[in-house]
Amino acid sequence: MTNKEVPNIIIGRLPLYLRTLQQMAGQNRRVTSSQELGERLGISAAQIRKDLSQFGEYGKQGTGYDIPFLIAQISKILHVDRVWDIAVVGSGDVGHAVARYQGFTNRGFRVAAVFDNDPAKIGQKVGNFVIQDVANLIPEIRKAKIQVAMLAVPASQAQGVTDLLVQAGVKSILNYAPISLNVPAGVRVQYIDPAAHLQMLSYYMD
Amino acid sequence: MTNKEVPNIIIGRLPLYLRTLQQMAGQNRRVTSSQELGERLGISAAQIRKDLSQFGEYGKQGTGYDIPFLIAQISKILHVDRVWDIAVVGSGDVGHAVARYQGFTNRGFRVAAVFDNDPAKIGQKVGNFVIQDVANLIPEIRKAKIQVAMLAVPASQAQGVTDLLVQAGVKSILNYAPISLNVPAGVRVQYIDPAAHLQMLSYYMD
DNA sequence: TAGATTGTTAATCGATTAACAATC
DNA sequence: TAGATTGTTAATCGATTAACAATC
Numbered sequence A, B: 001m002t003n004k005e006v007p008n009i010i011i012g013r014l015p016l017y018l019r020t021l022q023q024m025a026g027q028n029r030r031v032t033s034s035q036e037l038g039e040r041l042g043i044s045a046a047q048i049r050k051d052l053s054q055f056g057e058y059g060k061q062g063t064g065y066d067i068p069f070l071i072a073q074i075s076k077i078l079h080v081d082r083v084w085d086i087a088v089v090g091s092g093d094v095g096h097a098v099a100r101y102q103g104f105t106n107r108g109f110r111v112a113a114v115f116d117n118d119p120a121k122i123g124q125k126v127g128n129f130v131i132q133d134v135a136n137l138i139p140e141i142r143k144a145k146i147q148v149a150m151l152a153v154p155a156s157q158a159q160g161v162t163d164l165l166v167q168a169g170v171k172s173i174l175n176y177a178p179i180s181l182n183v184p185a186g187v188r189v190q191y192i193d194p195a196a197h198l199q200m201l202s203y204y205m206d
Numbered sequence C, D: 001t002a003g004a005t006t007g008t009t010a011a012t013c014g015a016t017t018a019a020c021a022a023t024c
Helices: A008-026 A034-041 A045-053 A067-077 A093-100 A134-144 A155-168 A194-202 B008-026 B034-041 B045-053 B067-077 B093-100 B134-144 B155-168 B194-202
Strands: A064-066 A084-089 A109-116 A148-151 A172-175 A188-191 B064-066 B084-089 B109-116 B129-133 B148-151 B172-175 B188-191
Touching: A008 A034, A008 A045, A008 A067, A008 B194, A034 A045, A034 A064, A064 A067, A084 A093, A084 A134, A084 A155, A084 B194, A093 A109, A093 B093, A109 A134, A109 B194, A134 A155, A148 A155, A148 B194, A155 A172, A172 B194, A188 B194, A194 B008, A194 B084, A194 B109, A194 B148, A194 B172, A194 B188, B008 B034, B008 B045, B008 B067, B034 B045, B034 B064, B064 B067, B084 B093, B084 B134, B084 B155, B093 B109, B109 B134, B129 B134, B134 B155, B148 B155, B155 B172
Parallel strands: A084 A109, A084 A148, A148 A172, A172 A188, B084 B109, B084 B148, B109 B129, B148 B172, B172 B188
Antiparallel strands: none
């Protein structure tokens, strides 16, 4: 009997719960409730309880949830009770910002390598990393056993680089290029397209 | 009799349709079908037809959709048949990348002003913009009638800056700080949190 | 005409909410 | 104990899909 698969829409909310709990912990808070969490996030208390109940019984009636305990549980569920190495491909403005981004600390990720195909950039440093030649991407990623990549190259090159990443064994790609990627089963992609977000906002403006 | 409100989940797909149609147009394609569009995006053809039918009858039986016509229609729906000025707040790595981002061109937006609160940065240039003092944010945004902002400041400052933006009359905020914002009715926020996206991916990894 | 594809309806599927017994 | 809040069930609500007549 296999457990029923947890809907992706629930997985998408767990990082928000975790982020908010970590903020509370940073303020030395010890317990919270589904109601408080919901108010902070604009989500109903019932939904938060239902989401968490997919994975276990983490709360106490009358009291709520122990914050450090719930942080530990959600971290385990999301597999961020460890640190994943990330390869950044593309060292333009976006790649540069992403490679130096401080916000991955304590959230389960760290940048481990940066690649570009521009001879003028290869060998230069971005943050603590020497920019490596994309020509060496496959062996370097294999050697370092990197399974996560962030893609910050022009849309025209995104599919080609994706194919290399897949060959190298990468399983997860966060794609900043505004284009849909084709990947084989077993590889997952998340998309960040600021212009698409802005267009969702302009729909509601006059 | 008011038209029923179009679900936000549909609004969220329109930018993807538009982006894909613009790519096709760039390759001098003239017509497409719900099936082709769906295959490119990993969305069912039925859903694309249903989504578009919320707004009008844009296709022709037996033929499909005229690409330039559909681009024009969706652009109108999303209010990107014009160009919106954006204020960027924060000129660290993320603000810098966002202020210089080339991907807004032809998608309805352009950066018009950059603000920071660091005396060492105020007066410096990022791209074509002189970084202005956040102390002048309200009058400057009002003067320029800017209604859209991108927030690239530390989480600890995000709510404070948001309050200023709201006072200045901003209606739409794209927030890069990993924190939920409180805004009054009539103001909308979209969130970009790369670590949250990565955690959705790590859930599926061993 | 024959083939293709739309727009729409009805059926299905999935997600959210309300409500409350259990219990800390 | 009294009050608070969980985990869960059933009801509601909303989104997706399948199917097909209409028609280009």
